[in-house]
Amino acid sequence: MIKRKNINKRAWFSSPYIIWVVGFTVIPMLVIFRYAFTAREGGFSIENVLALFDPIHFKALLFSLKIALGCTVICILLAYPMVLAMRRLNLGQRGFALFIVILPMWMNFILRILAWQMILSPNGILNFIVQKLGLQPLAIANTGTAVMIGVVYDYLLYMILPLFNAIAEIDEDILEAARDLGAESLTIFFRIILPLSLPGLLSGIVMVFVPSMTSFVISDILGGGKMQLIGNVIEQEFTKSANWNLGSGLSVTLMIFVLISMAFTMKNDVEGKKSAIW
Amino acid sequence: MVEKLKDLMSRCYIALILLFLYIPIFVLIVLSFNNSRSRVVWGGFTLDWYRGLFANAQIREALITTLVLAFASALIATIIGVSGALGIHAMSRRNYRIMMIFTNIPMLNADIVTGIALMLWFIHFIPLGFGSVLLAHITFNIPYVIMSVMPQLQRMNISIYEAARDLGANALYGFFKIMLPQLMGGVLSGFFMAFTMSIDDFVITYFTKGAGVNTLSTMIYGEIRKGIKPEMYALSTLIFLVVLCLLLVVNHVGARNEKKNRKYYLAQESNEREEFTL
Known part of the structure; x- marks a missing residue:
């Protein structure tokens, strides 16, 4: 009984955080919802939220979904061999490899994307190499492909890290046993590695999908202003058109995708919480 | 033989991914x-941009703003986050889940939505400037601290703390002498993660900064149309190299500690085995 009381007392430690959550997470969300459901001239309206289905906005949404889906799939395909290869390294090398993978984050991300613009531009490094090889120059600059390269580049890390954490924890003995019993590499991957790394894969998807859908800097720089993601549309409503209500309305509709990701992670998290008996 | 070939292939694959991650950095x-x-013409080697860097007041100001912001927001987020995690951990299962959902919101929400929501709320009570950016950065940093402290809290052996309390230590003394040392790894990694996230952020800063304040990211974004000042490349290269050196040192020390720890764990493990046989 005494212990029970102690625990409840300790819960008070979180009061500064609870105040912060209310003040800077809950209220801002309510405020953006209020803007979203208010017409520009005042008064309740759901027009700004339904504006997503305007042909221009809907086109941006479809392009965003295409980029986000493509980016997520490519990141998964690139990251799995990477983490499996990293697993083959010994412990010290693993830590070092991880460190080398994270390090590029310390170069400002806008500059890194600008560097890609230079690499992909018609007279850039890539075409220089391609022409040296005697091939036709590529016209990647200012296309959807350039935007795709940019988002994959920027978010690959967020797929590698959770996947690596999940895969590093798999017991080598299990794989050994499977091999002893005659399982082929593919069987081992689909029956053991994939299921055991599923939590990592899920959090990787969550960390890649929504951000790649809503980024506006990458599409701005690598799309040459022609490739509009839904993030670009929202940003312009705030900076150029100054229609805050419309911008808020579109933001609120984006939250549907955030809610879906949240459902994913919470399922993970609840299973992850071991009973905290004390 | 087959294993060797596989090792070679996995090393080649790691090298390829690293090449992809590092090409833009070499370019910069x-x-x-x-x-x-010009960004496409090589005009010979110079150190002018490094010299100009220290003379450029604007860049110096943005650098200082960025660093102060990152340090202050990470520190405050760590204090609120650690006490928050301690409290949440002591809550009932239902409240724990509710709090974790709210903790997930800033992490999963699209940056652009978080930034806009905070901006719409801030304009009601404070002028947009350094203060509002600081509040915003603390808000998105706290979840990273909680996420890195929580697993350690769940693994921590609370009996030691209770024993200390039974022997007459008060709560504060027990916290600083017993709990905090056990949590230190999570607290530190939470702080550094928050620091990194704050330095790397562009979108949320962009929407909450108002006129007059610039971090390195927003300054670079403002220069995209006019052309990036080459001093910026010099500064990023310097930052990159400093972080590289720091992390190499930390990694080296960490590796040495790990070796020590591993020996200790091996010794412990064999002790445990002996107990079993007894």
Whole structure:
């Protein structure tokens, strides 16, 4: 009984955080919802939220979904061999490899994307190499492909890290046993590695999908202003058109995708919480 | 033989991914020595941009703002986050889940939505400027601290703390002498993660900063149309190299500690085995 009381007392430690959550997470969300459901001239309206289905906005949404889906799939395909290869390294090398993978984050991300613009531009490094090889120059600059390269580049890390954490924890003995019993590499991957790394894969998807859908800097720089993601549309409503209500309305509709990701992670998290008996 | 071939292939694959991650960084480093304002022409080697860097008051100001912001927001987020995690951990299962959902919101929400929501709320009570950016950064940093402290809290052996309390230590003394040392790994990694996230952030800063304040990210974004000042490449190269050196040192020390720890764990494990046989 005494212990029970102690625990409840300790819960008070979180009061500064609870105040912060209310003040800077809950209220801002309510405020953006209020803007979203208010017409520009005042008064309740759901027009700004339904504006997503305007042909221009809907086109941006479809392009965003295409980029986000493509980016997520490519990141998964690139990251799995990477983490499996990293697993083959010994412990010290693993830590070092991880460190080398994270390090590029310390170069400002806008500059890194600008560097890609230079690499992909018609007279850039890539075409220089391609022409040296005697091939036709590529016209990647200012296309959807350039935007795709940019988002994959920027978010690959967020797929590698959770996947690596999940895969590093798999017991080598299990794989050994499977091999002893005659399982082929593919069987081992689909029956053991994939299921055991599923939590990592899920959090990787969550960390890649929504951000790649809503980024506006990458599409701005690598799309040459022609490739509009839904993030670009929202940003312009705030900076150029100054229609805050419309911008808020579109933001609120984006939250549907955030809610879906949240459902994913919470399922993970609840299973992850071991009973905290004390 | 087959294993060796597999090792070689996995190393090649790691090298390929690293090449992809590092190409833009090489480009930026080369540009920082390029004696030409153009981004595509090589005008010979120069150190001018490094010299100019220390004379440029604007860049210096943005750098200081960025660092102060990152340090202050990470520190405050760590204090609120650690006490928050301690409290949440003591809550009932239902409240724990509710709090974790709210903790997930800033992490999963699209940056652009978080930034806009905070901006719409801030304009009701404070002028947009350094203060509002600081509040915003603390808000998105706290979840990273909680996420890195929580697993350690769940693994922590609370009996030691209770024993200390039974022997007459008060709550504060027990916290600083017993709990905090056990949590230190999570607290530190939470702080550094928050620091990194704050330095790397562009979108949320962009929407909450108002006029007059600039971090390195927002300054670079403002220069995209006019052309990036080459001093920026020099500064990023310097930051990159400083972080590289720091992390190499930390990694080296960490590896040495790990070796020690591993020996200790091995010794412990064999002790445990003996107990079993007894």
